[in-house]
Amino acid sequence: QVQLQESGPGLVKPSETLSLICTVSGGSISSYHWTWIRQPPGKGLEWIGYIYYSGSTNYNPSLKSRVTISVDTSKNQFSLKLSSVTAADTAVYYCARYKNYSYGLDVWGQGTTVTVSS
């Protein structure tokens, strides 16, 4: 059974870069889209972007200038970098996967809380 686990610093200073890793266990990173989604405190879900196992990416236009998603197939990991963070980037960050978007995001990580504060 495939499991996802997010990891990274829980506290990031304003203007710095947020970096998170999602480790895929129990299955291969191949043949899926690997996504990052976030949820600010008390608010709804926001799509950040995805990377296909082959390396092609898609980013939310509202974040595109600050986001980089990459994949390391040898480690079965993919990562998120969000630059120039502000308090508005404080959220629970989830990684998730889908094969075909019609079939939905069928496996999610438990989420990791990132707070932007000095």
Next chain:
Amino acid sequence: QSVLTQPPSASGTPGQRVTISCSGSSSNIGSNTVNWYQQLPGTAPKLLISSNNQRPSGVPDRFSGSKSGTSASLAISGLQSEDEADYYCAAWDDSLNVGVFGGGTKLTVL
């Protein structure tokens, strides 16, 4: 402001049937399928309905989804206390070229 529109809250008593609506546009629900997610307090979202009306393995048949035009609905029959959660609709948006979500509906079981 979410791209997909959901009522912020819904409620029902045990055993009752409740529905949650999700309204979009021609670039998202109107041209793509809708997925629904259930988020229990303090946990990650869980896929509840995919492709408008398909239940993943393990999801009780009390949950059903439908879509018509640019709107979709989630129905929960035989409401149970453990159904108390936030529910989100989602679809791909061809204009924005991103996945979009509704703002979420908090379901309270009275």
